[in-house]
Amino acid sequence: MGIFDVYLLEALINGVLLGGVLALLSLGLNLVFGVIDVVWICYAELIMLGMYAMYFLSRVYHAPMVLAAAICIVTVGVLGVLLHVVVIAPLLGAAPINQLLATGGVLFFLQSAATILFGIEFKNLGVRLPVLKVAGMFISYARLLAFGAALIGMVLVYLFLRRTYTGTAIRAIAQDRQIMTLMGVDSRRIYVITSALGGGLAGLAACLLVLQYDVHPFVGLTFGPITFLICVLGGLGNFGGGFVAAFVFAEIISVGGLYLDLEWGYVFAFAFFIAMMFVRPQGLLARRS
Amino acid sequence: MLELTRVRAGYGSFQALFDVSLEVRRGEAVGVIGPNGAGKTTLMRVISGLIRPTAGSIVMERVDLLATPPHRIVEIGIAHVPESRRLFPRMTVEDNLKMGGFLPAARPKARRRFDFVYELFPLLRERRRQLAGSMSGGEQQMCAIGRALMSEPKLLLLDEPSAGLAPVVVDLVFALVQRIRAGGVTVLIVEQNVQQVLRIVDRAYVLKAGSIRAAGAAAELRDSAIIREAYLGV
Numbered sequence: 001m002g003i004f005d006v007y008l009l010e011a012l013i014n015g016v017l018l019g020g021v022l023a024l025l026s027l028g029l030n031l032v033f034g035v036i037d038v039v040w041i042c043y044a045e046l047i048m049l050g051m052y053a054m055y056f057l058s059r060v061y062h063a064p065m066v067l068a069a070a071i072c073i074v075t076v077g078v079l080g081v082l083l084h085v086v087v088i089a090p091l092l093g094a095a096p097i098n099q100l101l102a103t104g105g106v107l108f109f110l111q112s113a114a115t116i117l118f119g120i121e122f123k124n125l126g127v128r129l130p131v132l133k134v135a136g137m138f139i140s141y142a143r144l145l146a147f148g149a150a151l152i153g154m155v156l157v158y159l160f161l162r163r164t165y166t167g168t169a170i171r172a173i174a175q176d177r178q179i180m181t182l183m184g185v186d187s188r189r190i191y192v193i194t195s196a197l198g199g200g201l202a203g204l205a206a207c208l209l210v211l212q213y214d215v216h217p218f219v220g221l222t223f224g225p226i227t228f229l230i231c232v233l234g235g236l237g238n239f240g241g242g243f244v245a246a247f248v249f250a251e252i253i254s255v256g257g258l259y260l261d262l263e264w265g266y267v268f269a270f271a272f273f274i275a276m277m278f279v280r281p282q283g284l285l286a287r288r289s
Numbered sequence: 290m291l292e293l294t295r296v297r298a299g300y301g302s303f304q305a306l307f308d309v310s311l312e313v314r315r316g317e318a319v320g321v322i323g324p325n326g327a328g329k330t331t332l333m334r335v336i337s338g339l340i341r342p343t344a345g346s347i348v349m350e351r352v353d354l355l356a357t358p359p360h361r362i363v364e365i366g367i368a369h370v371p372e373s374r375r376l377f378p379r380m381t382v383e384d385n386l387k388m389g390g391f392l393p394a395a396r397p398k399a400r401r402r403f404d405f406v407y408e409l410f411p412l413l414r415e416r417r418r419q420l421a422g423s424m425s426g427g428e429q430q431m432c433a434i435g436r437a438l439m440s441e442p443k444l445l446l447l448d449e450p451s452a453g454l455a456p457v458v459v460d461l462v463f464a465l466v467q468r469i470r471a472g473g474v475t476v477l478i479v480e481q482n483v484q485q486v487l488r489i490v491d492r493a494y495v496l497k498a499g500s501i502r503a504a505g506a507a508a509e510l511r512d513s514a515i516i517r518e519a520y521l522g523v
């Protein structure tokens with residue numbers, strides 16, 4: 001294998017690993033949009049709080065990693081419920097623009113609150129996970145771990161949505177919200193459970209991202225826009241579409257970044273997004289209506 | 290079993306039902322007929338709690354339905370097959386039926402209810418892994434009725450089950466409604482297919498412009514002038 005092919009293969013593999021994490025990120029946002037019909041503009045700020053939770057639990061309180069991760073997931077899940085009960089639920093009947101503005105307001109509120117509480121310094125867990133060297137390629141262990149955990153998280157959510165009554169109701173409500181009461185479903189309860197799930201997924205994403213990135217009050221800006229674009233590219237509320245779009249995006253970033261700079265990978269990805277909005281505005285796997 | 294007294298309901302400032310009183314006794318099959326826009330669907334919606342009346346009372350076996358949260362009305366034994374079926378189109382037949390048995394009280398009996406529904410509609414068993422939205426109109430109607438039966442209702446509300454179906458399929462649907470009723474389920478059915486529905490119900494009400502214009506035994510109504518008047522609008 002030529003040196004160039006090795007780089008390309010490494011980039012492809014890194015793209016897959018990144019795709020897993022992006023798919024996890026977009027699943028939480030997509031779930032909330034599909035079920036409750038609101039966009040959590042502040043979704044990535046929940047992830048930021050989760051990363052701080054990981055930092056404090058593990059760096060300051062020296063909690064074991066697995067325990068810290070469990071607490072982080074539950075905490076952000078509770079934050080998701082709070083966001084729903086305090087901000088979203090009272091605005092459910094309001095115009096969509098009001099809901100966008102409200103969750104947008106929460107975004108700035110959380111950024112400012114984090115700046116005051118935690119300061120603007122970059123913080124990290126201070127753990128250096130090894131880098132694996134396989135067949136001349138360098139694969140980061142943190143990325144492998146994140147990919148594996150993201151897959152497990154998504155499989156668990158999938159099984160929950162397929163197998164349980166509550167999960168089936170969550171899928172059903174995304175297709176016809178008015179008739180749910182006829183089946184004895186209390187939509188408000190389903191919304192709260194979905195918000196907990198969306199928050200929990202943000203919490204899991206936080207645990208995985210904090211292994212690779214420093215946390216600071218504005219770290220949400222790194223993940224927020226790309227998560228949102230993936231959901232739009234996959235078709236907002238379309239879980240399968242979001243999953244595919246995450247890998248498409250990740251490969252563009254990873255392989256595109258190989259030829260120029262990593263930053264160029266993002267430029268290509270966003271350019272691809274804009275082009276797709278002309279070609280398939282309903283999303284990659286748009287369903288015929 | 291079910292008693293509506295002077296029920297008024299509407300949408301915003303628009304009133305669709307004017308002092309509607311109606312009774313369904315246990316074991317009966319009762320029809321509500323009337324032209325388009327008469328308020329038939331609105332009537333079904335107030336019974337199952339999809340919309341709240343602005344006045345009047347609705348009582349089912351001594352339970353005040355207006356004091357019951359909408360999502361708990363199915364627990365009392367009322368299942369509503371809505372107009373134009375309203376299946377979950379991108380879910381399988383099996384998942385649609387599963388949603389019909391969502392009630393915690395129905396879940397332990399899910400296996401038996403699935404068998405019951407599949408026996409009534411053998412076609413649904415064959416199609417159980419198929420997406421509901423990909424089936425024909427008649428198959429979808431059976432799935433919608435099957436979904437309602439999953440909760441083991443005492444009273445089944447059917448809103449125009451024959452709408453948009455081919456004549457042979459209409460006959461089939463009416464035959465199945467008779468079988469369900471013979472199995473001990475009380476039926477309240479709304480139809481535009483007047484002559485046919487009057488052959489399978491005991492009594493019927495004629496609804497026009499939001500109020501009951503006539504009521505009586507099906508056989509009497511079948512060739513009465515009131516029906517012709519209600520439909521021709523003279």
Ligand SMILES: Nc1ncnc2c1ncn2[C@@H]1O[C@H](COP(=O)(O)OP(=O)(O)O)[C@@H](O)[C@H]1O
Pocket residue numbers: 300303305323324325326327328329330331332
């Ligand atoms: N969602 C709605 N919003 C406003 N008006 C409605 C709505 N649904 C029905 N209506 C009106 O209420 C009246 C009764 O409608 P409906 O109960 O659907 O009649 P039917 O089922 O007998 O055709 C009609 O005039 C209809 O235009």
Ligand SMILES: [Mg+2]
Pocket residue numbers: 329330331372449
């Ligand atoms: Mg109607």
